[in-house]
Amino acid sequence: MLGTQSKHVQNVLIIEDQHLMRTILVDELKGALTTCFVQGAANMSQAMDMLETNLFDLVIIDPGLPGFDPRSQSDRLAVVQTIVEMSPNAIHFVITGSDSDEEWRAMQKLGVSAYLAKNHIRPGSMIEVLDDFANEGLSVRFADEAMAPPEFVYSGLTPREQELINWMRQRPEGKSRRQIYEELGHRIGIDPDSAEKYYKRARAKLLKTGILPKGL
Amino acid sequence: MLGTQSKHVQNVLIIEDQHLMRTILVDELKGALTTCFVQGAANMSQAMDMLETNLFDLVIIDPGLPGFDPRSQSDRLAVVQTIVEMSPNAIHFVITGSDSDEEWRAMQKLGVSAYLAKNHIRPGSMIEVLDDFANEGLSVRFADEAMAPPEFVYSGLTPREQELINWMRQRPEGKSRRQIYEELGHRIGIDPDSAEKYYKRARAKLLKTGILPKGL
DNA sequence: TGAAACAGGGACAGTGCTGTCCCTGTTTGA
DNA sequence: TCAAACAGGGACAGCACTGTCCCTGTTTCA
Numbered sequence: 001m002l003g004t005q006s007k008h009v010q011n012v013l014i015i016e017d018q019h020l021m022r023t024i025l026v027d028e029l030k031g032a033l034t035t036c037f038v039q040g041a042a043n044m045s046q047a048m049d050m051l052e053t054n055l056f057d058l059v060i061i062d063p064g065l066p067g068f069d070p071r072s073q074s075d076r077l078a079v080v081q082t083i084v085e086m087s088p089n090a091i092h093f094v095i096t097g098s099d100s101d102e103e104w105r106a107m108q109k110l111g112v113s114a115y116l117a118k119n120h121i122r123p124g125s126m127i128e129v130l131d132d133f134a135n136e137g138l139s140v141r142f143a144d145e146a147m148a149p150p151e152f153v154y155s156g157l158t159p160r161e162q163e164l165i166n167w168m169r170q171r172p173e174g175k176s177r178r179q180i181y182e183e184l185g186h187r188i189g190i191d192p193d194s195a196e197k198y199y200k201r202a203r204a205k206l207l208k209t210g211i212l213p214k215g216l
Numbered sequence: 217m218l219g220t221q222s223k224h225v226q227n228v229l230i231i232e233d234q235h236l237m238r239t240i241l242v243d244e245l246k247g248a249l250t251t252c253f254v255q256g257a258a259n260m261s262q263a264m265d266m267l268e269t270n271l272f273d274l275v276i277i278d279p280g281l282p283g284f285d286p287r288s289q290s291d292r293l294a295v296v297q298t299i300v301e302m303s304p305n306a307i308h309f310v311i312t313g314s315d316s317d318e319e320w321r322a323m324q325k326l327g328v329s330a331y332l333a334k335n336h337i338r339p340g341s342m343i344e345v346l347d348d349f350a351n352e353g354l355s356v357r358f359a360d361e362a363m364a365p366p367e368f369v370y371s372g373l374t375p376r377e378q379e380l381i382n383w384m385r386q387r388p389e390g391k392s393r394r395q396i397y398e399e400l401g402h403r404i405g406i407d408p409d410s411a412e413k414y415y416k417r418a419r420a421k422l423l424k425t426g427i428l429p430k431g432l
Numbered sequence: 433t434g435a436a437a438c439a440g441g442g443a444c445a446g447t448g449c450t451g452t453c454c455c456t457g458t459t460t461g462a
Numbered sequence: 463t464c465a466a467a468c469a470g471g472g473a474c475a476g477c478a479c480t481g482t483c484c485c486t487g488t489t490t491c492a
Binding site: 392393394413416417419420 | 466467
């Protein structure tokens with residue numbers, strides 16, 4: 001189950017008690033794998049049910065489950081150990097809100113292949129994590145304070161329009177909009193003209209509703 | 217800014233260090249408000265920049281920010297207090313991974329209107345929270361172990377197909393599929409025939425790829 | 433002053449999801 | 463055995479988003 005196999009994983013289980021986080025992790029995995037079948041469990045008993053009745057290729061675990069003390073290192077390790085033992089043929093990733101180097105080492109001894117701080121997982125990151133794992137057999141991401149550009153979302157924009165606005169907001173000083181159109185068009189594989197159109201339409205919409213950020 | 221106003225909020229700031237959680241909160245807010253402008257900040261300095269240069273109607277805070285000790289009650293309260301003082305005209309919601317009754321009381325004294333445990337926020341919940349707030353001036357949701365039905369996602373299904381599969385998986389023993397079509401069609405405002413079609417198409421796709429759950 | 437960058441549009445085709453309506457068969461249970 | 467429930471499709475229209483190509487003006491700056 002190593003190597004190039006990892007992107008064709010079929011059966012994935014995500015064990016995480018926060019609904020929104022679980023939902024988006026399911027989506028991220030769906031996006032990172034070409035064809036797959038992702039299931040989510042919100043607590044230990046649900047997870048154990050599913051582990052008993054299914055064979056998973058990949059199990060993603062947040063050890064901070066309800067009924068266990070999130071401060072207790074032994075509780076966290078016990079959760080992971082139980083799950084690893086119930087799915088001996090699966091790959092196991094751990095996702096955590098509060099990471100530590102010691103915990104990663106302990107998890108690794110239990111057979112965990114990746115250890116990911118929640119605040120270091122961005123949309124699209126799971127692809128990189130799976131790549132790391134395919135190449136090196138493991139992937140580790142500790143918490144990270146690095147600046148991400150602030151988000152900005154207006155309810156009336158389509159995804160493409162949002163994308164163009166976001167890129168344009170990060171435009172460096174000396175760069176012309178045309179250069180952004182060129183660059184971005186190349187990056188996402190569309191005509192620079194189209195990129196220009198999306199930006200202009202987005203801008204027009206924002207102007208009409210009066211909420212146009214400062215960088216235009 | 218009370219009452220029916222709350223759904224027409226325009227400017228929203230979400231302060232949360234976990235990228236995925238922030239992303240989905242932005243989306244949830246975008247969905248819950250008719251027209252809005254949602255911004256996200258990943259840490260305190262970014263948040264303070266934005267609070268200085270913008271006027272927000274609603275600020276949503278996760279007090280567990282990088283640079284502060286998530287175990288320290290005083291750190292958490294200080295974060296919230298600073299933000300509340302910087303946006304005196306805004307409504308403030310607090311979202312937290314580890315909730316407690318005492319913390320909610322302390323937050324309330326700082327002027328916080330809603331206190332929400334992360335594991336109690338489901339997709340679509342923000343609408344209810346805003347309703348609660350509009351009616352009662354506050355909204356509180358402590359952590360909750362109640363069973364949510366396990367998720368199931370297959371990468372090749374459209375949203376509607378997913379929805380039908382998910383409803384059908386929860387079908388009670390004595391209920392016929394036709395009854396589900398009826399009920400669901402009524403609930404989401406489509407023809408029962410259409411519901412039937414979606415389910416059948418979804419089922420066919422799952423059969424073709426070999427991953428059909430047990431309940432059919 | 434002339435060229436590039438800009439704002440702000442229109443026309444058009446393609447695609448995927450939605451939703452309605454209709455069809456043929458097979459299985460199941462009262 | 464007869465009707466309802468089921469599996470598994472086809473045809474078709476509407477709609478939103480995408481993407482390409484083209485247009486007119488105005489501003490900016492070398």
